[in-house]
Amino acid sequence: MHFDMRIRKRKHLITRWAFLIAALCPLLLLIGFVGLLLSAKIAGPMDIPAARPAVFYDHSGQFIGKWDTTNKEWIDSDKMAPSIKLATLAIEDRRFFRHHGFDIRRIAQSIFIDMRSLSKAQGASTITMQYAKNVFLTNEKTWLRKFSEMFYTVRLEMNESKKDILEGYLNTIYYGHGAYGIEAAAQIYFNKNAQDLSLAESSMLAGIPNGPGLYSPFLNYNQAKNRQKVVLNAMVKAGYLTKKRAEIAYRSPLQLAHRKKTETAEKAPYFQDAVRHELTDQLHFSRKELASGGLKVYTTLDNETQATAEFWVKHTIPDKSKLQTALIALDPKTGGVVAMVGGRDYQNSPYNRATNAKRAPGSAFKPFLYYAALRNGFTPATRLKSTPTAFTFDDGRASYAPNNFGGYYANKPITMEQALALSDNVFAVKTHLAIGMQKLVAAAHQAGITSALAPIPSLALGSKPVSVLELARGYATFANQGARVKPALITKVTDAKGHILYEFKPSKNQVLNRQTSFVLSQMMTGIFDRRLNGYTHVTGSQVSGWLTHKIAAKTGSTSTDSWMAGFTPDLVATVWVGYDQGETISTYPDTGYAKTIWSHFMETALEGKPKNTFKPPKGVVRVSVDPKSGLRASKGCPGRTTYFVKGTEPTAYCGRPKSKPEQKQKKPRSLLDRLFHWWK
Known part of the structure; x- marks a missing residue:
């Protein structure tokens, strides 16, 4: 009885507290909101930061560039074509003039759609919120940053007119190709001022900020046109246009400007772009700090090595060729990227293929397989038969029949060392299935490959795409005898007074076996050794005569990609050559460019270094x-x-x-032996 009474009292008390808390929550929220409004009002108008962009230096302290390389010009809203303002409002924030920084209706719709689709596909950022984030905040996804975004949004709304906020947004938003602001975008894409933009041009430009690399008409014209249609439809829905006028604008021809080449090319432009992304996305510096804080950014770039990379790219692939390329070189001891080429011409295509593109590496992926094999009973002398073979897997429900390049096979057993040098595909798949396909996946991920991999037979032949930077990192683990490093671009960031804001501290993580990694690295030197020729030549025979240093390497090729990657204990380099749209590489010169660029680059970069820096561990x-x-x-x-x-x-x-057992040549018996035998 008493026990039941206590339970009822406890439930009653809990109910009262729950009711009290529920009643206080709206009051607390109201107090917090009022406090936010008062703080924003007291803080007053926001100062747009003065231009003191961060300066970039190479590893020796030489100037290479700065945060903002555009000739952007802040223009008044009155000097912008009405069509660009309407197009931006329609696609970014249709209720801009009816809300006070936060579109409650849009937020509610976003939450409903996300809950229904169990995703976070819908965004609800207003123009004011985007303006606050772009100018004053970082891309860091934390609760503090979200609160700061709310504060700056309210502060802007309370102290600035809607006209000024829209003007600020259009002057600071990024349109791709180094263009910040609508005036720079109009100049770069159409070679005209923002006030002279037509409806067709405005609707094209308004769609770019959602994905500058995806919707740039210079890079993806068809996708840019699709995005333009989305913008025009949004303008119709908002009541800014009739359907007929939108259709005319969509069908109007666009005269894109010819890309202008600067008189003096920017040093390592792809590298500098990657530095900008690392500053905002990984180190979480705000655009305000980088544009006006006078920061000094010290990088890992080696100017001489970078110049070597750019030279051999330029002098290897013919000017008229549509082939693209990417190169990454890094110091395996620290992970510092010393050279980066993301394409043949940054002016024509700033898309960074070294860090952003992912392509199938082909046989350049085999070193991860053979490391796993060495850890699971294989040795460089293990022999398997190289002959056309159809493999069954998945408990006999599937089959796979790999082919060797050119249709050549040994038709007899060969060693694993020779199989790697000749890039025998049948040997690789046999090994992959023999040790268990999950072993390769595990070894590659341990070495530093972060892309998704699948335990399938073709993975042994590099069927899953990876980036050039990923492959370089994986090879660096072998160069370090199994110690993995994290690639880095920035060594230090200081403020205007020299105070250190960030400092890179290299670290190694021993993830692979030291001895096995070394054995593999020496196997990889075999692609240049003609003593390993067999039913075909070793894959590095075409360039072996150019090399004087001992280098571990592997070639790789698919129907659309050509790779060459390798290392010494002091330098790792990976080169990819192919077409952006995945066209087939059919001719010999096309397939040989990666080898040529890589081998000349390595030999030049290693000039003056000892010929062999590999040292075997105990x-x-x-x-x-x-x-x-x-x-x-x-x-x-x-x-x-x-x-x-x-x-x-x-x-x-x-x-x-x-020798047969127990058949050793008999020695003549002595007289004493014969006497002893007779007596016995």
Whole structure:
């Protein structure tokens, strides 16, 4: 009885507190909102930051560029074509003049749609919110940043007119190709002033800020036209246009400006773009700090190495070719990127293929497979038969039949060392299935590949796309004997007075076996060694004569991509060559450009360095092995120096017949032996 009474009292007390809290919540929210309004009003108008852009330096302290490289000009709203203002309002914030910074109706619709689709596809940012974020805040996704965005939004709305807010937004929004603001965008895309833009041009430009890399008419004209149609339809829905006028504007021809080349090319433009992204997206510096704080940004770039990369790209691929390329070079000891080429011409295409594009690496992915194999019972001398084979997997429900390049096969057993040098696909898939397909996925991810991979037979042949930077990071792990590093572009950021705001501290994480990584690296030097020629030539034979340093490397190719990647303990470089739209690479010169760029770049960049900087760790032995049989070399079988994890090296010799047991040549017995035998 008493127990039931206590329970009822406790429930009653909990109910009262819940009711009290529920009643106080609206009051607390109201008090908080009023406090926000008062704080914003007391803070007064916001100062647009004066231009003191962050300055960029290379690793030796030489000036290479700055945060803002555009010739942007702040123009009055009256000097903007009415069509660009209407198009922007229609696609970005149709109720701009009816809300006070936050569109409650749009927020509610966004929440409803997101809950129904179980995603976060809908956005509800107003023009005021975007303006506050772009100018004064970082891209960091934290509650503090969201609160700051609310504060600045209210402050703008309370102290600025709607006309001034729209003017500020249109003068600071990014339109791609280095254009901040509508005046710069009008000049770059149409070679005219913002006040002279037509409806067709305005509707095209208004759609770009949602995705400058996706909707730029210079890069993706068809997608840009589709986006223009979305903008025009939004203008019709808002009541700014009739359907007929929108249709005429959509069908009106657009005269895009010819891309102008600057008289003095910017140093390492793709690298500098990547630095800008790292500053905002990873280090969370605000655009206000970067545009007006007088910051100094010290980077990992090596000017000489960068110049070497750009030289060989320019002098290898013919000017008239539509092929594109990307190159990443980094210091494996620190992860610092020392050179970056994201395309053949930044002026024509600022899209960074070194960091943003993902393509299938082909056989350049095989080193991750053979590392996994070395950890699971294979050695460089393990032999498997190279012959056309159809593999079954998934409990016999699926099959896969890989082909060797050119249709050539050994039709007999070859060693794993030779299979890597010749890039034998059948050997690779056999190995992949023998050790278990998940082993390759695990090894690649441990080494630093972050893209999604799948345990399928074709993964052994590099069927899943990765970025150039990812592959370089994975190879750097092998160069470090299994220690993984994080690629970095920035070493230090200081304020105008020299106070350190950020400092990079390199770190290594031992993720792979040291001895196995070294053995693999020495296997990878075999692509340049003609002693490993077999049913075909080693894949690096065309460029081996240009190299004087000992380098571990691997080639890779698909029908649409050509790769070359490799390393010494001091330098890693990865090169990709192909077409942006995935066209087939059909001719020999096209397939050889990646090898040419890579080999010349490495040899030039390593000039003056020791010819061989590989040093075997403890637990590794060196053995002279016959490349064909995988046995120890002898007088009749010349060998090649091969490294093994201690205890896994072959013990039998090539060319020596096995002696039969208990058939050793008998020595003549002495007189004493014969007497003893007779007595017995």
